[in-house]
Amino acid sequence: MGETNGRDRIPPGQVVTTKFPVLHAGEIPRYRDDLSDWDFRVFGEVERPVSLTWEAFRRLPTREVVVDIHCVTRWSKLGTRWRGVPAARVLEEAGVRPEARFVLVHADPDYTTNVPLDDLYRDDVLLAFEYEGEPLAPEHGYPVRLLVPHRYFWKSAKWVRGFEVLREDRPGYWEVRGYHNEADPWKEQRYSF
Numbered sequence: 001m002g003e004t005n006g007r008d009r010i011p012p013g014q015v016v017t018t019k020f021p022v023l024h025a026g027e028i029p030r031y032r033d034d035l036s037d038w039d040f041r042v043f044g045e046v047e048r049p050v051s052l053t054w055e056a057f058r059r060l061p062t063r064e065v066v067v068d069i070h071c072v073t074r075w076s077k078l079g080t081r082w083r084g085v086p087a088a089r090v091l092e093e094a095g096v097r098p099e100a101r102f103v104l105v106h107a108d109p110d111y112t113t114n115v116p117l118d119d120l121y122r123d124d125v126l127l128a129f130e131y132e133g134e135p136l137a138p139e140h141g142y143p144v145r146l147l148v149p150h151r152y153f154w155k156s157a158k159w160v161r162g163f164e165v166l167r168e169d170r171p172g173y174w175e176v177r178g179y180h181n182e183a184d185p186w187k188e189q190r191y192s193f
């Protein structure tokens with residue numbers, strides 16, 4: 001699938017790779033085998049702040065998506081297959097307040113990235129736990145990463161641990177360091193300077 005009609009699937013300035021580069025700041029986090037030290041929190045502008053255990057998270061309905069991903073360092077990967085819980089589903093657990101507009105995504109180790117709340121209601125935005133039919137590799141975000149395929153890949157936080165629901169936008173780790181707030185690959189929104 002990936003390579004057919006590849007041309008119009010490649011945003012400006014990107015090069016297709018069949019490899020899967022690994023990029024992150026800090027060390028790969030390690031979790032207990034039973035993931036008893038893992039949870040997923042939804043907090044901030046919500047009716048019922050929640051903290052989902054691994055078991056509770058895995059009871060939620062899942063979906064599979066096949067999407068193209070685009071890294072700001074200029075590689076794109078076509079037709080990647082992921083399974084996960086729709087991000088919208090965990091927001092539903094917490095009940096988002098009507099004033100909310102943005103989400104600061106929290107991840108290990110001390111990583112954050114910001115997205116508009118509406119992004120998380122898209123069908124292909126997942127809290128992904130499988131890549132190509134296998135659990136995520138530690139270096140790609142095991143046990144769970146956010147997948148936001150319509151924005152540059154730094155918004156797809158690996159080792160994701162929570163959504164902080166906000167009324168006002170708050171820039172994340174790379175966004176305060178000069179990466180573009182919107183990160184739309186089709187508009188080449190790479191940096192803010």
Ligand SMILES: Nc1nc2c(c(=O)[nH]1)N[C@H]1C(S)=C(S)[C@@H](COP(=O)(O)O)O[C@H]1N2
Nearest residue numbers: 021022023024025107111140154156157158
């Ligand atoms: N927790 C965490 N997630 C992260 C990062 C990070 O430093 N920490 N880096 C981001 C960046 S800059 C990129 S390009 C992608 C890389 O994902 P990959 O290593 O699976 O290709 O992860 C994103 N998610």
Ligand SMILES: [Mo]
Nearest residue numbers: 023071072154
């Ligand atoms: Mo990146």
